[in-house]
Amino acid sequence: MSILVIAEHDGSALKGSTLNTITAAAELGDVTVLIAGGNCDTVASQAAKLAATNKILLAEDEIYSTPLAETFTPLILSIARDFSHILGPASTFGKNILPRVSALLDVQQISEIVAIHDSDTFDRPIYAGNAIATVQSKESIKVLTVRATAFEAATEVGSPAEIAKIEIVTAEKISEFISTELTKSDRPELTQAKIVVSGGRGMQNGENFIMLERVADLLGAAVGASRAAVDSGFVSNDYQVGQTGKIIAPELYIAVGISGAIQHLAGMKDSNVIVAINKDEEAPIFQVADYGLVGDLFTEIPKLEAELQK
Amino acid sequence: MKIIVAVKRVVDYNVKIRVKSDNTGIETANIKMSMNPFDEIAVEEGVRLRESGLAEELVVVSIGPKQSQETIRTALAMGADRGIHIQTDEEIEPLSIAKLLKEIAEKEKPDLFILGKQAIDDDSNQTGQMLAALLGWSQGTFASKLTLDTSNANVIREIDGGLETIKLNLPAIITTDLRLNTPRYASLPNIMKAKKKIIEELVPSDLNVDISHRINTLKVVEPSSREAGVIVKDIVELVDKLKNEAKVI
Numbered sequence: 001m002s003i004l005v006i007a008e009h010d011g012s013a014l015k016g017s018t019l020n021t022i023t024a025a026a027e028l029g030d031v032t033v034l035i036a037g038g039n040c041d042t043v044a045s046q047a048a049k050l051a052a053t054n055k056i057l058l059a060e061d062e063i064y065s066t067p068l069a070e071t072f073t074p075l076i077l078s079i080a081r082d083f084s085h086i087l088g089p090a091s092t093f094g095k096n097i098l099p100r101v102s103a104l105l106d107v108q109q110i111s112e113i114v115a116i117h118d119s120d121t122f123d124r125p126i127y128a129g130n131a132i133a134t135v136q137s138k139e140s141i142k143v144l145t146v147r148a149t150a151f152e153a154a155t156e157v158g159s160p161a162e163i164a165k166i167e168i169v170t171a172e173k174i175s176e177f178i179s180t181e182l183t184k185s186d187r188p189e190l191t192q193a194k195i196v197v198s199g200g201r202g203m204q205n206g207e208n209f210i211m212l213e214r215v216a217d218l219l220g221a222a223v224g225a226s227r228a229a230v231d232s233g234f235v236s237n238d239y240q241v242g243q244t245g246k247i248i249a250p251e252l253y254i255a256v257g258i259s260g261a262i263q264h265l266a267g268m269k270d271s272n273v274i275v276a277i278n279k280d281e282e283a284p285i286f287q288v289a290d291y292g293l294v295g296d297l298f299t300e301i302p303k304l305e306a307e308l309q310k
Numbered sequence: 311m312k313i314i315v316a317v318k319r320v321v322d323y324n325v326k327i328r329v330k331s332d333n334t335g336i337e338t339a340n341i342k343m344s345m346n347p348f349d350e351i352a353v354e355e356g357v358r359l360r361e362s363g364l365a366e367e368l369v370v371v372s373i374g375p376k377q378s379q380e381t382i383r384t385a386l387a388m389g390a391d392r393g394i395h396i397q398t399d400e401e402i403e404p405l406s407i408a409k410l411l412k413e414i415a416e417k418e419k420p421d422l423f424i425l426g427k428q429a430i431d432d433d434s435n436q437t438g439q440m441l442a443a444l445l446g447w448s449q450g451t452f453a454s455k456l457t458l459d460t461s462n463a464n465v466i467r468e469i470d471g472g473l474e475t476i477k478l479n480l481p482a483i484i485t486t487d488l489r490l491n492t493p494r495y496a497s498l499p500n501i502m503k504a505k506k507k508i509i510e511e512l513v514p515s516d517l518n519v520d521i522s523h524r525i526n527t528l529k530v531v532e533p534s535s536r537e538a539g540v541i542v543k544d545i546v547e548l549v550d551k552l553k554n555e556a557k558v559i
Contacts, residue, residue, distance in 0.1 A: 068476070073443065092452060095452075101443075102436070103405060104444075126432050127327045127431060128430060130326075134528040174478070174479045175448035175450075175477065176476060178464070180474045180475070181472050181474075182471050182473075183471060183472045189471045191470060219559060237489040238489065243430060244430065245488065262326050263323055273558050275552070286541070290536070291540060291552070292541045293541070304548070307545050308549065
């Protein structure tokens, strides 16, 4: 089997979710990685060094310096027929591009796979992870996006893979990149963070989130929130963890003043370790928590901060 | 300007879903159904453009069983002008949905087609991008802000770690993310008015689209459940457990 991975990178290194995708791809067969960008020699050599990669295809041109679906799709289509599977990370990059590719190959994509049974059978979460479907594709080319948290990152170094330059494919210009504005924060991004500290309605107001931020900074964690906290205006929408917000699976999730509505649990219940701090011992969050502490967050969180500083 | 919005009837987001005992799918009998939350945002965006005078007509389309007409009525009550219902009791995959919507787009010739970024039942997040591909249109996915002029759409997109601004030639596909707007509740007079609005009824074969499945669902199971946790007595014990038992800090 020849497997193509569409790499996401920032011009100097592969994104973490691409490393997870490469691991998934290696379970299926020989891995070729497509790297498209303005100037990405360093990315190509990083990918080539990985034990899990067999070949690197490099498409360098200014038109690929920003990942527009409209320019990446014709490039991917130009090589797609050489592969049995095309994989991309289920990041906003992969989710944007892969379905466009899939439709033009006239194949039905399978989104966010979390396990590989064989070359055509995969597990994927549905209903925000409240059920797992095992699905089988009979398509000639399987187009898959990969949920990063379900596969280890490919880091092992092996004999260097061949790097081959490929022709760029120009397309009619129907869209244009203007700018990106990355959230400036010293904290890790919510979907990438190893530890997340989230607050709910129990936080009472937005100012009190400073308590969580202090704990987060001691742990190198991201800060999240429940929908109730977002709807109450405590924090903005991009903090929201839940079925209609971000779905995350960090190593450690600390839920503070969060009752544990279904819609929130859907977004965090795959976390490795869950801690709940809530004054209501009947709160449903305790049913999914590995460690529960029944208490008033306004006394417990300062104690937690003090304990972590020791 | 003409806008089409696609809406899907799904299990309400507050319902705790149950896997069928024979592992063939999800229990949907006698379960509360609602408009997919991201589609509500799509309708709201369309209604706002309609109210601002930028759009003259807002058409809402849904594909699904007879009850999908209730979902269309909800959109009509929010302010859409008319509906199109493609009736089928089959579960239809995103590629087939995109092919059906393409036929609608070619007939209706909208300047903008707005969809939710994903349905909260199958969580595919594919239909909008596929529709854009099949039509050869530009796509502004996961939109958190949309501004229009006569020939372009400026879209601020939610990307991992921040925001991206792109400019699209019209006609274009937009898929909605959470921050785009807060959908309104339909008022009672508008719900009454919506009952008189027209819903055109079609079936997939009217559009000559093959809706047969490409993917077989072999089984659907509950995710592995978490083992019961412990209640700790205080913060000191909690931090100790996290350090020495779970080894996560």
